[in-house]
Amino acid sequence: MAVREARQGGADAGARAEKYSGGHGGGHPVGSGGAHQGGCACGDCPHGAREGHRRAVAAFLRRRDEFAAGLGLPAAVAHSASASRQWISEELAQSAEQVAERGRAEGHAWLTGLWRRTAGAAGAAVVLLLLGQALTAAGAGWTAARTAALAAALVTALSLTAASWFHRAKGGVLAPLIGEDNRLSTSRTVAAAWVLFVAYSVLVLAGRLAAASRHRERDTLLSGLDIARGAGLVTVLAVVCGIAVLVRRVVGLRVLGQRLQKVRADRPRAADLLTDDAGRGTFADIQYVAISAVALVFAAVRLARHPEQLPDLPWGLAVVVLVSGATYLAGKYAEGGRPVILSVVRSREAGDLDGPIRTGDDIEIRGAGFVPPGAQGADRLARMVVRVGAVHVHVPLVPVPGGFRNPTDTLLTVPVPADVEPGRVEVQVVTAAGAETNRYAVDVTE
Numbered sequence: 375m376a377v378r379e380a381r382q383g384g385a386d387a388g389a390r391a392e393k394y395s396g397g398h399g400g401g402h403p404v405g406s407g408g409a410h411q412g413g414c415a416c417g418d419c420p421h422g423a424r425e426g427h428r429r430a431v432a433a434f435l436r437r438r439d440e441f442a443a444g445l446g447l448p449a450a451v452a453h454s455a456s457a458s459r460q461w462i463s464e465e466l467a468q469s470a471e472q473v474a475e476r477g478r479a480e481g482h483a484w485l486t487g488l489w490r491r492t493a494g495a496a497g498a499a500v501v502l503l504l505l506g507q508a509l510t511a512a513g514a515g516w517t518a519a520r521t522a523a524l525a526a527a528l529v530t531a532l533s534l535t536a537a538s539w540f541h542r543a544k545g546g547v548l549a550p551l552i553g554e555d556n557r558l559s560t561s562r563t564v565a566a567a568w569v570l571f572v573a574y575s576v577l578v579l580a581g582r583l584a585a586a587s588r589h590r591e592r593d594t595l596l597s598g599l600d601i602a603r604g605a606g607l608v609t610v611l612a613v614v615c616g617i618a619v620l621v622r623r624v625v626g627l628r629v630l631g632q633r634l635q636k637v638r639a640d641r642p643r644a645a646d647l648l649t650d651d652a653g654r655g656t657f658a659d660i661q662y663v664a665i666s667a668v669a670l671v672f673a674a675v676r677l678a679r680h681p682e683q684l685p686d687l688p689w690g691l692a693v694v695v696l697v698s699g700a701t702y703l704a705g706k707y708a709e710g711g712r713p714v715i716l717s718v719v720r721s722r723e724a725g726d727l728d729g730p731i732r733t734g735d736d737i738e739i740r741g742a743g744f745v746p747p748g749a750q751g752a753d754r755l756a757r758m759v760v761r762v763g764a765v766h767v768h769v770p771l772v773p774v775p776g777g778f779r780n781p782t783d784t785l786l787t788v789p790v791p792a793d794v795e796p797g798r799v800e801v802q803v804v805t806a807a808g809a810e811t812n813r814y815a816v817d818v819t820e
Contacts, residue, residue, distance in 0.1 A: 423483040427476040434469045434752070441466065442773040456789065463756070463770035470752030474640075481556070481641030489538035489546035496531035503527050519681040522581030530574050548642060553622075555748075556639045558646035560659045561702070564666045565618040568611050571670055575677055575684055582681065594682055604684035606692035607673065614666070617699050621706050634710030635746035635807035637754060650709070651748035658705025665698040713743035715814040718801050721787055730819045733794055737762075737816070739786040739803060746807040754806040755781055763799040763818075765791045796820045 440446045441462045451457040507520045538546030545552055551566055553559040579599065601608065628634035637651060647663055650656050669691055676685035721736035722728065731737060739760065749755065758769040758781055767788045772780035780787045786803065799818045803811040 423476070423480040427473070427480040430473045430476040434466075434473050437469055438466060438752070438773045439775055442775050459770050459772060462773065463768075466752055466771045466773065467756035470756060474751065474753040477640040481639075484641050485545040485548075486543060488548060489535075489542040492538040492547045493535040496534050500524075500527050500531050518582060518585045519578075522578050522585065523678075523681060525581045526574055526577035529577055530570070545642065552642050554626075555636045555651070556642060557651070558642045558644065559618070559621075560647050560662060561614075561618040561621040563647055564662060565614045567666065567670060568614050571673060572607065572611055572684075578677065578681055579684070597683075599684060603686050606687035606689050607685055610669070610687060610692050610695050613696055613699055617703055621703065624703075624706055628710060632712055632809045635713070635743070635749075635805060635809050637746050637748040637807050639748060651746070652750065653748075656705065656709075658702045662698050662702035665695055669695050711743055713741065713803060713805055713809055713811045715739055715741040715801065715803060715811045717741075718814050718816045731790060731816055732819050733790050733792050733796070736787055736789050737801075739788070739801060739814075740784065741803070741811065742784055743809075744781060744786055744803055744805060744811075745783040746805055746809070749806040752778070757806045758786070759804045760786060760788045761800070761802040761804065762788070762790055763794045765793050767791060790818060794818055 437446070447458055448461070451461045504524060507516075507524060511517070511520060534547050541547070541549040548558070551558055551562045553562070576599075583596070597603075625634065625636070629636050639646075639651075645653065648655055648660050650659075669687065672691060673685040673687055676687070680686075717740045719738050719740070720729065720731045721738045744758070745755065752771060755778060756768070756771060760767045760769060769781045769786050769788055771778055772787070796818050798815055800813045800815050802813050805811075
């Protein structure tokens with residue numbers, strides 16, 4: 375009854391959230407005149423998706439901190455700690471879902487406009503190459519190799535722009551680099567960089583071959599494609615492409631086997647190449663990207679000095695790249711783990727007497743891996759469920775300034791429902807990623 379009355383009182387809190395997020399009625403901010411402008415808070419237009427998400431996040435953080443300080447509670451639930459916790463949890467879960475919707479809208483708008491930025495970046499790269507060629511040709515003069523390099527860059531830029539336009543609804547040129555969790559894949563990005571560089575190198579040789587007029591010059595260019603010259607480069611290309619395919623297979627199998635928890639992101643970010651799903655830097659990813667980037671720079675210098683052949687990547691450097699790839703692959707095998715319950719005890723406040731677990735009591739579920747990487751947002755935390763016997767209990771959100779006290783990665787606090795029959799009861803946690811823990815048996819008394 376108290377919670378039902380609180381829902382009526384919660385209408386004011388919902389109205390405050392709409393005011394804070396800038397929306398009303400049809401989703402446009404007050405005073406916007408219904409126009410989709412830079413301050414529009416709707417989630418369905420690229421002009422206002424970012425601003426709408428920013429306002430929704432600010433409103434949610436403000437409400438969370440208010441509830442953490444004990445403010446904003448209706449009088450109908452203020453007298454009951456359990457009713458207050460339930461009301462606050464449901465209010466925050468609804469507000470967090472609005473934030474998540476705005477975040478997804480911002481991510482979609484960002485992906486939709488990415489092809490334009492790709493075209494601009496590709497054009498800028500061609501212009502920079504032209505300027506560099508012009509500056510270095512001041513003393514040596516313009517050569518056919520410079521023309522071939524510029525033509526190859528132009529063809530590559532146009533190809534990337536066309537591919538971005540055809541896949542503009544799915545991220546443009548980044549579409550093949552985005553994993554199933556909507557994050558940039560490190561293995562695919564590294565492999566794509568090597569593929570793009572090798573394709574550019576072959577285009578440079580093709581341009582020089584097309585412009586060659588003497589038979590001896592054509593033979594020299596054709597011999598530059600011999601496997602003996604590009605063995606190191608070809609080996610590295612084969613290995614990094616193989617790692618990209620193998621990592622996708624490994625991650626997919628580990629997710630299906632619940633040995634790895636993956637949570638979908640709102641949109642891909644450049645930081646995904648160097649961090650895990652929680653945004654923490656990982657050694658395996660950082661060293662793989664860094665060493666591959668250094669090797670690519672070396673290969674580009676070799677191509678600039680000897681444009682008549684494939685870059686002869688030294689075997690020492692090639693082996694370094696292969697070792698880096700093996701380290702990255704081993705890191706993918708080692709990451710993750712299944713969530714596990716270690717113990718279940720009765721939650722006891724200071725001054726309470728020790729006693730058995732009864733229906734209506736709070737229980738503490740202690741273990742590890744309850745919050746998957748990337749699931750620290752309130753909308754994800756609110757999806758966590760605990761099976762107590764045959765009853766599913768949603769884990770309540772307990773806010774504190776700057777975050778949440780419940781749930782955490784190692785501890786969950788949930789009430790034992792009144793519908794649970796006394797006796798031996800099994801407890802199991804289902805995380806936001808859908809992974810299930812082991813079953814832990816506890817005794818519940820009347």
